[in-house]
Amino acid sequence: MPELNDVENQFIRQEIAEFVERPEEKERLITLFARVTPRMQQIAAALIEGENTEVDRLTRAALDDKVPALEVMDEGLIAGMGIVGIKFRENYIFVPEVLACARAMKAGMAHIEPILSASGIQPLGKVIMGTVKGDLHDIGKNLCIMMLRGTGFEVIDLGVDTAPDDFIDAVEEHQPDLLGMSALLTTTMPNMGKTIDAFIDAGLRDNVKIMVGGAPVTQEFADDMGADGYGKDAMACVSLAKDLLGVSARAPAAG
Amino acid sequence: MPQQPVDPEAYHQSVERINEIFGSMMVTVDELVGHRCPYKNRFDQCTAAFGCRNQRKAREPGQLKVCGADDKLDYRSAWQDG
DSSP states (O other): OOOGGGOOOHHHHHHHHHHOOSHHHHHHHHHHHHHSOHHHHHHHHHHHTTOHHHHHHHHHHHHHTTOOHHHIIIIIIIHHHHHHHHHHHTTSSOHHHHHHHHHHHHHHHHHHHHHHHHTTBOOSOEEEEEEBTTOOOOHHHHHHHHHHHHHTOEEEEOOSSBOHHHHHHHHHHHOOSEEEEEOOSTTTTHHHHHHHHHHHHTTOGGGSEEEEEOTTOOHHHHHHHTOSEEOSSHHHHHHHHHHHHTOOTTOOOBO | OOOOOOOHHHHHHHHHHHHHHHHHHHHHHHHHTTTSOTTBOTTSBBOOSSOBTTEEOOSSTTSOOEEOOOSSSOGGGGBOOO
């Protein structure tokens, strides 16, 4: 049975010792990190720290040196995210830190995605996401994006305060399968309907499925403004995206 | 020599592990947002790009503002769209 000192990376050792309390999780992580190469431990450590430029650099270097893509994904990125999940559950870190780690993971996955594509593994679909005009609240949208990317969707993030014309321009440019809009304020929520109307006026409404969400949004409101679907949270957003595109839980792959 | 192709089945297993981790995180998010603002980081700083009545002066110049919420009241009523 490996011991903590068998994990070469000092930062990972400290993370396990300081933040992982459940014996079965500690044992599993020690066994995992004692087995993986120091290089993968380094990627995991950078991801836990939310250092996306470092994850970017280390991932690219590992792949350039012919480390298999799935090894980088499993033993670097996902292994690191496993510790992030535990720290979040135990309230050592909070949503902003989790989102920073998710951005670091995206930086690493950006180098892996072309290899997946070359292997015939295509994204489940392409999604454009944005918070509507006048609204600067982005946590819900960002959590949805994290979940969608984790599930295998390609996501283009338009950010906050997105005008109808910006949504239209992005759809024309990227030709997505889905468009997701979020709003947190009751005062900005009507801008979802205005954006949908803008798509109708531009003759583009049938080009893309539109899903909406956010604290004040309801299924009834989504129906009234003519959205294709409503998700109450990030998990529901992923289920809805799959439903709207008719993909099953294990579908993606062969492209 | 190019990278070896990725086995789709092994990739699916990796995606399932990510989903497991992220799914568990969303359970924590649901529990957390009932009492702690999601924009508040581990240093009790506000990461929001908008104004909030709970924002206090930053500890040092150039740092994020400090969140003054006590994690007991409904923080959402303090959010502004500015």
